[in-house]
Amino acid sequence: MIRVTNSKEFSRILSEYAPLVARVAATYEADAMHRQDLIQDISLALWRALETFRGDASLKTFIAKVAHNRAVDHVLKETRRHDRLQCDESLHEVLSSGHNDTQDKALDLMTAMRRLNVRYRQVIALQLEGFTHGEIAQTLGLSEAAVSQRAHRARHELETIMGQK
Known part of the structure; x- marks a missing residue:
């Protein structure tokens, strides 16, 4: 079990897995501002969920599960709110x-x-x-x-x- 006792430790974990979180967010959200909101939502969900991590799977798998679950919630929420806006923004910010x-x-x-x-x-x-x-x-x-x-x-x-x- 991982005990995140301070923000420094959480920041280290978040920094290590930031590319994974960003790619998950980019998979589910095309709009850059909404994608940043989703990344923040995923980060908050990770902060809350890390205390439940029992080590049954790798930390990467656990983080991916939390990120994907939060991203799916995001898509469902956006779909319900309005007929899912289609953004034409390219992914050049996400990729090199x-x-x-x-x-x-x-x-x-x-x-x-x-x-x-x-x-x-x-x-x-x-x-x-x-x-x-x-x-x-x-x-x-x-x-x-x-x-x-x-x-x-x-x-x-x-x-x-x-x-x-």
Whole structure:
């Protein structure tokens, strides 16, 4: 169990996993201001949740679970509030600057991922973070078979979406 007894320790953990949190937020929110709000919401959720961390999984898996759960809540809340505004803002702030085919493909992928159903988006986002099917299953509370099925369907939908470009 991790006991975060002071803000310095929490800041260290948050700094270490900031890129992961930022990528999760970017997967779920296109608008830069809303994305920053989501990152703050995730950080607060992590502050509250770390005292419940029992070490059943890695700290990275635990943080990803909290971040994804908070991001899903964010999407559902925004959907209920208004018909989910579609922002045209690019992800250049999230990815490194400069233009090349790899970056363009990454931008296309992030845009396409936002069009996926949340249950598929979660699985693909965690795969892109390097999580195994077992870790994803543990993070999302699913069986490995369900994760494998969702990953397959998500890839198929992404191919369809990206083929429409």
